[in-house]
Amino acid sequence: MTASLSLAESRLNGSASTNTLPTIQPIQVRDRVHPEAHMLFWQYRGAATIIASGKPIGLCAKQALWLPAGVHHDIEVDADSVLLRIFFGAKHLAIAPEMASPHIFHVDQELAGNLMGLVQSGDSLLQSSRGLDQYVLDQLSMQLRTLPWPESPAAKEIAQMLNDDPGDPRTLHQLAASVHASPRTIERAFLTETDETFQEWRMQSRIARAKQLIADGLAIDAVALRVGYSTASAFGRAFKKRTGLSPSGYFNEHVENYSRN
Structure with missing residues (x-):
């Protein structure tokens, strides 16, 4: 079952006849x-x-911030902000x-619509969440497997090279030269178009591929060389x-457990 709760409750400042929005403490x-x-x-509005x-x-x-079951947490919601929380039953959902x-996700229009459906299903009988909660979880996990890519042709070509071969040993300068661009241009494209520096994007790409290879059962030594x-x-x-885990710990604690479910 899924439920929702607004952690920011409004309190009116002044009379109800004013045209100003109520202040949320x-x-x-x-x-x-x-x-x-x-x-x-x-985070529907404001910050927290x-x-x-x-x-x-x-x-x-x-x-949106994903927290798996059992994580201790404190919550601090800023003034004039609305934070919604949505529950996903750990026993019934894979x-x-x-x-x-924990992971942070960008909430685009499609995801916002699905989340609002879950919020509505938790607060009323107007809509059932049947299957929607698992669908949302699957979409979120797919986001984690897919890095945002740059759109500029030169930077996109480099991203494709590194995606095809995450173990490519070439430096940023060498990769930039291979697509006839300056390192500064490539670095700027990655930062503005993916919100990640080139080095951070490259590292995330390697880790994402490593997770796939570990899940496929490849030996850790072979995974290391491959990425x-x-x-x-x-x-x-x-x-x-x-x-937060060693490669073997990742396999033992997550891949094996997930395969049993």
Whole structure:
């Protein structure tokens, strides 16, 4: 079952006859945890901060934060902000390995419509959430497997090269030269068109491919070489820094568990 709750409750300042919008006071909720349900915090308006396992995560409008079941969190909603939370029953819904840790998502028009359907189904009898909750989870996990790509031709060509071969050893300067562009142009294109620096995009691409290869059962040494690391230990450090788990830990805790469900 899915439910929703607006964490920002309005309080009127002044008389009801004014034409100004009511002021929504800031709200703080401390030490929350939901062992039986995953949660999606949808920042519908304004801004908020979710402190998940001691780590502050800022949200602005058109963003949503996924928290898997059992994560302790605090909630701080700014003034004049509306934060919606949507529950996903952990016992009845399957989540992909990518969804086993917190993630921020961009809420586009299609996702917003689906989330509003879940909000409505939790608050009224007008719409059933039958199948929609699992569909939303599948769409979110698909987003995690797909990096945003640059649109500029030169930067897009480089992204394709790295997608085809994440272990490509060439530097930014060498890759830029191969498409007859300056490194500065490529770096700017990645930053403005994907919201990631070139190096960060490259790292995320490598980690995403590594997750796929680990799920396919490839040996860790082979995965390391495939995604551009000369040693399994260097790959393991990079993988753990990005995911919080060692490559073998990722397989044991997520891939195996997900395959059993």
